Amino acid sequence: MKISVFGLGYVGCVSAACLCDLGHEVWGIDVDPGKLDFILRGQSPIIEEGLGELISKYVKAGTLRATTSAAEALSSTEISLVCVGTPSLESGALNIEYVRRVAAEIGAALKSCGHRHLVILRSTMLPGTTRRELLPILERASGMKEGEGFFVAYNPEFLREGSALRDFYDPPKTVVGALRKETAEHAAQIYAKLTAPLFLTGIEEAEMVKYADNVFHAVKIVFANEIGAIAKPLGVDSHRVMEIFVADHKLNLSPYYLKPGFAFGGSCLPKDVRALAAQAHEANVKTPLLFSLMDANREHVQRAVKMIQSFGKKKIGLLGLAFKAGTDDLRESPMVELVEILLGKGYQIKIYDKNVSLARLVGSNKRFIETVLPHLTELLCPSTDEILEHAEVIVVANSDHDFPPVLEKVKPHQIIFDLVRIFPESPRHLPNYHGFCW
Ligand SMILES: NC(=O)c1ccc[n+]([C@@H]2O[C@H](COP(=O)([O-])OP(=O)(O)OC[C@H]3O[C@@H](n4cnc5c(N)ncnc54)[C@H](O)[C@@H]3O)[C@@H](O)[C@H]2O)c1
Numbered sequence: 001m002k003i004s005v006f007g008l009g010y011v012g013c014v015s016a017a018c019l020c021d022l023g024h025e026v027w028g029i030d031v032d033p034g035k036l037d038f039i040l041r042g043q044s045p046i047i048e049e050g051l052g053e054l055i056s057k058y059v060k061a062g063t064l065r066a067t068t069s070a071a072e073a074l075s076s077t078e079i080s081l082v083c084v085g086t087p088s089l090e091s092g093a094l095n096i097e098y099v100r101r102v103a104a105e106i107g108a109a110l111k112s113c114g115h116r117h118l119v120i121l122r123s124t125m126l127p128g129t130t131r132r133e134l135l136p137i138l139e140r141a142s143g144m145k146e147g148e149g150f151f152v153a154y155n156p157e158f159l160r161e162g163s164a165l166r167d168f169y170d171p172p173k174t175v176v177g178a179l180r181k182e183t184a185e186h187a188a189q190i191y192a193k194l195t196a197p198l199f200l201t202g203i204e205e206a207e208m209v210k211y212a213d214n215v216f217h218a219v220k221i222v223f224a225n226e227i228g229a230i231a232k233p234l235g236v237d238s239h240r241v242m243e244i245f246v247a248d249h250k251l252n253l254s255p256y257y258l259k260p261g262f263a264f265g266g267s268c269l270p271k272d273v274r275a276l277a278a279q280a281h282e283a284n285v286k287t288p289l290l291f292s293l294m295d296a297n298r299e300h301v302q303r304a305v306k307m308i309q310s311f312g313k314k315k316i317g318l319l320g321l322a323f324k325a326g327t328d329d330l331r332e333s334p335m336v337e338l339v340e341i342l343l344g345k346g347y348q349i350k351i352y353d354k355n356v357s358l359a360r361l362v363g364s365n366k367r368f369i370e371t372v373l374p375h376l377t378e379l380l381c382p383s384t385d386e387i388l389e390h391a392e393v394i395v396v397a398n399s400d401h402d403f404p405p406v407l408e409k410v411k412p413h414q415i416i417f418d419l420v421r422i423f424p425e426s427p428r429h430l431p432n433y434h435g436f437c438w
Pocket of ligand 1: 006007009011012029030031032035084087098102122125157159160
């Protein structure tokens with residue numbers, strides 16, 4: 001394939017050289033003449049192991065060329081890969097000025113290039129940037145509509161500086177987002193020789209994946225550092241602790257606990273988060289991530305309250321009260337907190353949870369609910385029929401297998417508010433369905 005690579009920085013240089021190595025012909029474009037000089041002399045403008053050799057090899061072979069002119073590059077290529085910088089503004093917001101400028105240059109060059117072109121954006125950009133900001137620029141500057149004279153895809157980059165070549169050839173995944181599947185498939189063709197898992201998706205999902213990845217990496221680093229900071233004054237070897245921690249692929253390094261849903265609760269997580277935070281405080285170790293967890297969790301409950309308020313209805317039916325399906329443990333259940341808040345705001349609530357019967361509750365579980373929700377008996381229903389009869393809004397609060405058939409029976413005027421993603425796919429046949437975070 002013949003590919004233009006816009007921006008010859010860390011990502012662009014590596015992409016340009018490695019794409020040549022995969023057998024493609026590449027034009028590199030940069031506004032910085034100093035960078036172009038390096039490339040044209042067959043040298044790497046950045047320090048990255050193995051990159052100089054690749055650039056030298058493909059410049060000599062004539063398959064890696066460089067220019068400052070978008071028009072020159074587009075006239076002899078079928079694909080553009082945009083890798084220009086998206087730095088932070090002083091406010092912390094994303095500066096998309098360089099991608100905008102490149103979109104305008106590509107758009108203008110498309111007018112005269114005389115063949116269909118695929119524009120793949122690779123710079124890290126917030127969800128919506130490609131569709132809302134760049135697509136209109138490309139269409140205006142080219143005078144063409146996306147899907148006719150040109151096509152757009154978003155393809156995030158996952159390489160790490162220092163091991164960039166290895167990461168290019170062996171990425172954790174290849175993700176391509178586009179407005180239609182054929183465009184994503186076409187874009188993915190440039191990596192056809194790589195064996196990484198391939199995800200074809202929507203543009204915004206592809207844009208968001210990059211942020212989910214990088215923010216998670218930041219969370220991991222801060223988390224490990226805070227565990228270390230708390231462990232040291234206690235004389236605990238944090239490296240031994242984390243060695244054992246990462247060996248757990250069931251609960252720790254796994255998809256578990258990584259699905260957007262409702263707040264955490266139960267008899268362990270809140271108690272143990274508070275205990276470790278108190279320990280850090282006592283030792284005068286500042287651990288802002290650890291301290292933020294209970295607040296973030298409370299905020300999530302408030303988010304659910306606000307969403308329920310936005311429906312403008314007063315009669316609520318809750319399916320599930322315990323902190324998760326398959327238990328009667330009500331201790332620190334976020335659903336109990338939700339009910340408490342809604343009762344305080346004058347909502348009329350009925351609750352169904354087949355595992356929760358006041359007569360059977362014992363010990364600290366019983367004491368907790370008697371203190372927090374003393375009138376629970378009046379709210380509990382013996383079957384889901386009473387919930388369907390009473391509720392204007394049905395809140396699905398746990399993923400009990402019995403609930404999906406119940407939801408099939410809701411009337412058109414009733415709203416389903418799902419906190420747990422009870423249906424794996426969006427239930428299009430239920431028009432009043434609202435997912436919490438999806
Ligand atoms: N560096 C990384 O490890 C890494 C990894 C993954 C994703 N990313 C993302 O990739 C993007 C590029 O990052 P980078 O580190 O390579 O940036 P960089 O600053 O090293 O390089 C950007 C290049 O774009 C050039 N440029 C600016 N305007 C241009 C224009 N109109 N036409 C042509 N070239 C132009 C600049 O001269 C520069 O050489 C960013 O969005 C970044 O967030 C970076």
